[in-house]
Amino acid sequence: MYVDNLQQDEVFVPVQIRPLNELTGMPVRKGLEQAVVSNGKIVNIVSHRYGHIPNQLFFKKAEQLLVDADLTYSRQSINRSDRSFSVDFVLTDSTQFSVGQGEDVILPMLRFTNAYDGSERTAGHFGFYRKVCSNGLHVARTEIGFSIKHHKNAVQLIMPELQGLFRKFLDNEFYSISGRFHQIMTVELLDTKDFVREVLERTQLFRYECSDTNDAPSKKAREVLEILDAEALQLGGTPNLWLGYNAFNAVLHRNLKKGFAKQQQLDRQLFETVYEMA
DSSP: OOOOSOOBOOOOOOEEEEEHHHHHSSOOOTTOOEEEEETTEEEEEEOTTOOOOOHHHHHHHHHHHHHHTTOOEEEEEEEETTTEEEEEEEEOSSOOEEETTTTEEEEEEEEEEEESSSSSOSEEEEEEEETTTTEEEOOOOOBOOOEEEEOSSOEEEEOOOHHHHHHHHIIIIIHHHHHHHHHHHTSBOSOHHHHHHHHHHHHOSSOSEEETTEEEEOHHHHHHHHHHHHHHHHTTSOOBHHHHHHHHHHHHHHHSOOOHHHHHHHHHHHHHHHHHTO
C-alpha cells in the first residue's frame, strides 16, 4: 500500500560541534565550551563532554532496523527550524485495520525523534497512522529501546532487533487499542460544540471561548469543529467520538507549537479523555 501526503522535510542538515571561544573570540565558562551549529545556525551551547548524535547516524540506523526486519514502509520526515527532528516509518504491509465502513484505514507506525537544541530526547516509539487525515496517533506505549554509548570522540548507538518488538507491539497494543477505536466510533455526538467544550474543560489544551467577554468558539475550537464535520461528510457518517478525537489530534499536531514528546503526551491525554466519554 502506498501512503501519500507525507511530509518530506530535509532532516540531514549539515551540523558541526565548534569550540565556542573560536566562534565568539571570548573566553567561555566551564561546561559551556562548545556550540552546536545546525545548518549554519547556533542552536545549542554544550560542554566538552557532550556526545552528539547526528541525524545521519540515528535515523539511518533506525531505518536499517526496518530493512533488516523485512518490513515495507513509507517515510515521513519533519524538521523544526533545524533544531528538532522526527522521522516516521508507516508500515504498509498487510498489518492494518479499518474503523467504520472500511475507508478509515489505520496502519502501524514507528516514530523516531532527535534534537540538536536539547529540547527532545533521542527516542523511538510505536504508534498509528490514519490515512484519512495523514496524522499520527501516538497513543501506544511501546518504546523502541536502544542504548547510547559515549566515547571520547564519538557516540555509538546499539539498536534492538525490531522483529520481536514489532510482534510484541502487535500482540499487546495494536489490536487492543484498535478495539477501543471501534468502541468510541459507535458513540454519536448530538452536539459537537458541547463535546469540544467538555474536552477542553477536562484537558485545558486551549480555551474554548474567544475571550472572557465573548463565549463564541475560539479559532482553534472552530478548527476542531470544522475538521470533525468535514471528516463525517467525507466518510459518509455522522459526527462521533472517534472523529472528535481525531479532529483534536489534527489541531494538536498541525497548529499547536509543542515539542514532539509533549505532543505524544497530550495525544494520550486526549484519547483517554474521549474514551472516558464513551
